């Protein structure tokens with residue numbers, strides 16, 4: 001079985017980490033293919049609770065290989081910190097975690113510029129995670145980035161920095177009125193990171209190629225959600241990853257052809273959440289919104305920044321759109337249990353924009369901000385589903401809700417989660 005891609009179908013935080021953790025049992029290699037430590041993937045297992053930002057969520061199975069692909073931007077102290085934390089908690093990484101030599105490096109100026117730029121934008125701020133991810137991708141595209149291959153080679157590091165530091169200092173000082181950075185200090189610090197990461201660095205394209213040739217299964221872990229995608233999302237309130245987090249980006253972010261992808265699993269929350277700014281037509285600012293945020297066993301606060309997540313009803317316009325963009329072959333529905341107490345559940349099937357009914361996401365973000373959701377109401381089940389392990393044991397209203405979402409997606413809902421623990425999952429249908 002070749003490559004399986006797991007993508008987020010909404011605005012991120014759909015539960016990709018826990019889906020990866022479950023599917024990893026059946027895979028040989030688990031790989032992150034895009035984004036950076038703006039992602040926050042929570043996994044709960046017998047070792048405890050983990051929040052992963054760069055290391056793939058399949059790393060907890062000791063016989064699996066983890067890859068950090070060329071499509072990522074990697075912040076060395078963050079990665080080393082995450083690796084140190086995993087090692088300290090009994091997850092050994094040597095010989096089974098590999099970092100692409102082509103991945104880009106988040107440098108100190110990227111973090112600074114991320115935050116300075118948000119201030120400069122004023123009311124137009126994106127609400128980024130402030131991790132330097134956007135500026136690092138911007139520099140990748142602008143051909144002013146530093147790659148892992150140069151981080152681990154002291155001579156190449158010095159040469160690249162002797163160009164980049166004065167160049168970025170000019171931007172910091174003249175555009176943002178900030179203090180310049182010291183080349184020598186950065187060199188010393190990053191040469192040290194490079195030497196500590198070097199044993200993990202390899203040409204992961206070759207590793208993936210050989211694994212696929214042997215018939216092994218590659219599980220590709222998406223970050224963010226389709227509506228945060230640079231091309232497809234609610235621009236400019238999107239993230240900056242190149243390649244995209246959409247399923248099509250997985251091939252580029254690891255380095256193989258798209259024909260190797262056999263399965264695309266879209267992950268959806270049973271309702272909608274968003275962190276950061278930008279339109280979200282089904283956002284609820286009333287007590288139902290509070291119930292969605294606070295009512296589940298794990299309240300809705302960002303795993304990376306701790307910000308409260310904006311919550312609202314399931315948006316079928318968003319879901320249809322992301323199902324189509326990713327070419328879903330299967331779907332997972334997460335946190336169904338959070339809806340347990342509600343007497344009625346709404347699904348947004350279309351928007352009313354300037355008096356017209358619209359069934360697709362408009363390109364205009366201003367138009368989307370004016371969109372009024374048109375709802376269909378389904379009966380709630382008002383029963384505890386957290387102990388259910390078989391689809392047929394769900395209350396009939398819950399089954400009807402899942403089937404309604406399946407109709408929207410045009411792909412089978414194979415996996416349903418009813419709580420944060422690994423075993424609180426229902427495998428309704430085979431995924432591959």
Ligand code: IMO
Pocket residue numbers: 008011012013014038039040041126127128129130131133134222223224225228237238239240275276277303
């Ligand atoms: P996971 O992988 C939810 C959002 C930020 C902001 C916008 C741009 O956990 O689903 P950035 O720092 O990327 O420049 O911020 O994107 N964002 C996410 N929201 N989940 C994520 O990742 C996100 N990664 C970025 O909140 O609105």
Ligand code: MG
Pocket residue numbers: 012013014039040041042303304
């Ligand atoms: Mg997250």
